[in-house]
Amino acid sequence: MKERRVGTFTFGISLILFGVLFLIKTIFKSFNYAFIFHMWPIMLIMLGGEIIYYTLRFNDKHFKYDIGGMFMICFLILFAMGMAGVEFLMDNYPQYIQL
Known part of the structure; x- marks a missing residue:
């Protein structure tokens, strides 16, 4: 029985x-890090969608995470x-960073 690995697509x-x-x-300094940090739930949504897809599409095959x-x-x-x-600290508080 062939196993399907769920989570690889979401990882990529x-x-x-x-x-x-x-x-x-990096290119556009006016872009806000807060926007990027608020995007983390997308990973959970994609992983849930991937699990549902594999469960419905390949219900006769075994899959592992x-x-x-x-x-x-x-990580x-x-x-x-x-x-x-670190970049935020270096940009906004350079007097406290000793390199």
Whole structure:
């Protein structure tokens, strides 16, 4: 029986989406980090949609969750948010940053 890995598609789309959003922020300084941070529920919606799709479309086949992909999504988003926080501090409070 072939297993389907649920979460891989969501992982790929999330990487593309958040990568594009952070690239836009890098190019256009007026773009707000708060908008990017408020986009995290999209990952849950996409994962839920992927689970429903695989359940309805391939109900006779077994599927398993891509735990590695889900962990990497969380790690990369938290890393990107941390880097955004560092950039915010460097832009707004340079007197406190000693490099």
